[in-house]
Amino acid sequence: MMDKDVAQRKKTLVEEGTQFKGAISSDCPIEVKGRIEGDLAAPALSVSPSGAVHGRVKVGEIRSDGELAGEFDADVVQLSGTVKDNTVIRAKSLEVKLAAANGKLQVVFGECELEVGSEHVEKKESPALPKATSVRPPAPDGAAVTSTKLENAPPNGAG
Amino acid sequence: MPELTADVVLRKIKSGEKVERADLRGLAMPKASLEGVSFRRCDLDGANFEGARLARAVLKNASLREAFFAGADLREANLESADLEGANLQGANLSGANLSRANLEGANLQAADLSGARLTHAQLESAKLGGAKLLGAQLAHADLSETDLSTAKLDQADLTSANLNGSNLEEASLARAQLRDAQLRDTTAKGARFTEGVLANATFCAADLTNADLTGADLRRVNFSGARLDGAAATGARVHGVLGTGTPIQGLRADWVDDAAEGAPVKKLGAADAAALLSGQAATQKRYFGRGDVLRNANLEFDAGASVEIESLFDQCTIALGNDAELVIGKAGVLSGCQIRGAGKITIHGKFVERDAPGIQGPTQLVVSSGGSLIGAVEQPPELTRFAFEPGCMLRMKIQQARRDRAAERAVKGGRQR
Numbered sequence: 001m002m003d004k005d006v007a008q009r010k011k012t013l014v015e016e017g018t019q020f021k022g023a024i025s026s027d028c029p030i031e032v033k034g035r036i037e038g039d040l041a042a043p044a045l046s047v048s049p050s051g052a053v054h055g056r057v058k059v060g061e062i063r064s065d066g067e068l069a070g071e072f073d074a075d076v077v078q079l080s081g082t083v084k085d086n087t088v089i090r091a092k093s094l095e096v097k098l099a100a101a102n103g104k105l106q107v108v109f110g111e112c113e114l115e116v117g118s119e120h121v122e123k124k125e126s127p128a129l130p131k132a133t134s135v136r137p138p139a140p141d142g143a144a145v146t147s148t149k150l151e152n153a154p155p156n157g158a159g
Numbered sequence: 160m161p162e163l164t165a166d167v168v169l170r171k172i173k174s175g176e177k178v179e180r181a182d183l184r185g186l187a188m189p190k191a192s193l194e195g196v197s198f199r200r201c202d203l204d205g206a207n208f209e210g211a212r213l214a215r216a217v218l219k220n221a222s223l224r225e226a227f228f229a230g231a232d233l234r235e236a237n238l239e240s241a242d243l244e245g246a247n248l249q250g251a252n253l254s255g256a257n258l259s260r261a262n263l264e265g266a267n268l269q270a271a272d273l274s275g276a277r278l279t280h281a282q283l284e285s286a287k288l289g290g291a292k293l294l295g296a297q298l299a300h301a302d303l304s305e306t307d308l309s310t311a312k313l314d315q316a317d318l319t320s321a322n323l324n325g326s327n328l329e330e331a332s333l334a335r336a337q338l339r340d341a342q343l344r345d346t347t348a349k350g351a352r353f354t355e356g357v358l359a360n361a362t363f364c365a366a367d368l369t370n371a372d373l374t375g376a377d378l379r380r381v382n383f384s385g386a387r388l389d390g391a392a393a394t395g396a397r398v399h400g401v402l403g404t405g406t407p408i409q410g411l412r413a414d415w416v417d418d419a420a421e422g423a424p425v426k427k428l429g430a431a432d433a434a435a436l437l438s439g440q441a442a443t444q445k446r447y448f449g450r451g452d453v454l455r456n457a458n459l460e461f462d463a464g465a466s467v468e469i470e471s472l473f474d475q476c477t478i479a480l481g482n483d484a485e486l487v488i489g490k491a492g493v494l495s496g497c498q499i500r501g502a503g504k505i506t507i508h509g510k511f512v513e514r515d516a517p518g519i520q521g522p523t524q525l526v527v528s529s530g531g532s533l534i535g536a537v538e539q540p541p542e543l544t545r546f547a548f549e550p551g552c553m554l555r556m557k558i559q560q561a562r563r564d565r566a567a568e569r570a571v572k573g574g575r576q577r
């Protein structure tokens with residue numbers, strides 16, 4: 001188990017221009033400026049405006065200014081950016097700030113589901129994600145996406 | 160000619176002799192090193208201290224009319240009650256200096272650093288303070304009338320009861336500044352930032368606050384009569400007792416304001432009411448459904464721009480909102496098995512449970528505050544809904560796109576498959 005302080009200081013970075021397909025599990029917070037397609041488990045996930053995460057995500061905290069698609073379980077979620085079609089967000093707490101009238105939307109929601117509130121999470125606790133499994137992320141336009149198994153794979157583009 | 164030459168003054172200082180109360184008019188000591196020196200009560204009218212190092216110098220009660228201090232270091236200098244009328248202090252560092260009751264009438268303080276300086280009761284009439292730094296400066300009761308403060312930085316400054324009548328505050332920054340009881344008649348404050356400032360009881364009569372930022376400011380009992388607030392931002396401002404401009408405001412950016420009286424809990428007013436209140440126009444008549452009332456199987460229609468607040472129980476009701484109508488479900492409000500449709504703005508502090516999906520159809524704005532809950536589907540209009548969710552809200556919701564968008568999407572997908 002990684003030392004808690006080290007885990008707090010370090011973070012896994014998926015840089016802009018990097019596309020990661022597969023499962024990623026980390027004891028450190030994950031920052032996504034590029035694109036992740038697949039399962040993700042970490043204490044925290046931050047998605048920058050250039051970033052996108054498509055897949056099944058289980059984290060303590062999500063701060064997203066980028067694009068989310070898939071299934072997201074978290075304690076705390078702070079959203080701006082885009083939530084794509086067929087996305088489910090489950091959280092104890094969700095925050096979306098009100099955008100100025102006539103200004104850019106804080107979040108562009110596609111067809112999605114929000115399940116927010118502590119009652120829900122206690123009742124319907126999702127099982128922990130496996131460390132690395134094959135992944136079939138939702139395709140943005142319905143096209144099939146090839147999944148990739150990345151158990152013990154080198155951090156190609158990540159890190 | 161001064162009573163003493165610069166060399167004599169320097170010798171006296173080195174030998175520890177006092178130069179107080181001396182006649183030193185026109186003395187030239189540019190770039191001199193005079194840290195901590197006392198010129199108390201000296202007559203230094205027209206003296207030249209350009210670029211001089213006068214940190215912690217004592218110039219209390221000195222006469223410094225038309226003196227030249229451009230670029231001088233006057234950090235923590237004591238200039239209390241000094242007469243600096245017409246002095247040139249351009250680019251001088253006066254941070255932490257004491258200028259209480261000083262006369263700076265017509266002085267040039269452009270780009271000077273007055274951060275943390277004490278200027279209480281100072282006379283700054285017609286002074287030039289463009290681009291000056293006055294962060295945390297104490298300007299209570301100062302006379303800043305007709306002063307140029309354009310682009311000046313006055314964040315967290317204390318301007319309590321200051322006189323800023325006719326001053327220029329264009330693009331100045333006054334975030335978290337204290338302006339309680341200040342006078343700002345005929346002030347030009349275009350694009351000025353008063354965010355989270357305390358402006359209670361201030362007077363802004365005939366002031367130009369076009370595009371000013373009053374977000375989160377305390378505007379209680381402010382007098383805006385005759386002022387211009389076009390394009391100003393005021394979301395979250397406290398507005399109880401405001402005297403409005405008297406004319407309509409174009410492009411006011413205020414999603415909500417707080418109309419609570421002193422000590423009362425937050426009383427949010429929506430955008431339409433905020434504009435009405437700040438413009439002093441008759442506010443939209445609010446429809447209010449109080450606690451304890453129960454409405455069942457009712458169909459209600461509200462006109463464009465209407466303001467509706469529900470603290471009652473609505474059961475199996477349908478509500479149609481005209482364009483820009485505001486519907487607030489108060490903390491005690493419960494809409495059970497209901498449906499809301501129309502391009503209105505909806506705020507949920509209480510509970511909403513739908514009957515048939517989508518329970519909410521076509522809202523331009525939907526806010527669920529902490530403590531609010533929503534169970535149902537929301538169908539966005541084609542131009543999409545502005546959503547806001549506060550931590551602590553409870554949601555079991557589906558967000559859908561407009562029906563015709565969905566139909567078009569299905570047609571496109573069907574076409575692809577064929």
